[in-house]
Amino acid sequence: MSVSSARESEKRSCWGRPLGSRALWGHHDHAIARINRIANSIRIQEPGPEVVPKLHDLPEECVREILLRISDHRDLDAASSAWTVMASVCNEQRIWRELVNFHFTQQQTDAALAKNNEVVDEKDFDWKKLFHQLRKMYGLREDAQFAETLSLCRHCKCLFWRSLGHPCIADQCPEYRERLKEAGGPLPPHPVPPAAFLKFFSL
Ligand SMILES: [Zn+2]
Known part of the structure; x- marks a missing residue:
């Protein structure tokens, strides 16, 4: 479903006006319009004949x-x-x-x-x-549906690809590392499959 149709169906499914803060809904509406504008301006063009190899x-x-x-x-x-x-x-x-x-x-x-x-x-x-x-x-x-999924570090809240790693407070700050050791060692990162990732942006 495109962002604009999500926006329209959101509007249609409401009788009266949406529950909750009117200002917040206004912000969401603006955010969707902005995402929509950016999405519509993206043009994927086939590279010209001078670009090789295709x-x-x-x-x-x-x-x-x-x-x-x-x-x-x-x-x-x-x-x-x-x-x-x-x-x-x-x-x-x-x-x-x-x-x-x-x-x-x-x-x-x-x-x-x-x-x-x-x-x-x-x-x-x-x-x-x-x-x-x-x-x-x-x-x-x-x-296993994805060869690699994003991970969320439980220490620094950084979102990262596991194969690439990330600069982490748990590695860089000796004081933090010491506290971690006392608490039983570092925690494994939390896997974030694509569906969960998209939820970060849902209204
Ligand atoms: Zn981290």
Whole structure:
């Protein structure tokens, strides 16, 4: 749903006037209008002929490396329908084998294979079929749907990518570190999946 339609439906769903502070609602309304203006002014333009390489110029090995980093099977299907090279790479067993290994444990895979009564050599698996079977049996783990999720540091309240880390008060301030040690050591960061991240901005 676009921001403007959210704004309209918010207005329509109200009988009389919104509950709570009128000034606050006014601020929210202004904020939405501002976000809307910025969103509408964003133009994604195809780079000109002088910009190389473009996606279509990449060798198949690079396209494969990109697709191997996608964790959502729907994105793979969308990529397949966008470009014939991606379609042929998406037909490779390796892509689906990696996806199975990313989303499911060896135990789950073994259980699905046992259910099928299939005793086939691993190289003869139909990994795409197996992936969808596993998806129906176990569902995709919420935390495994994204190759990386944001984290919120419980000490300095910094939002950061776990692979990149962040400059933290727990590392930099000896006094704080000392107090932490007394309290039982640093706490692990809190994972922030995309849905939770969007809630930070909801009205
Ligand atoms: Zn921190």
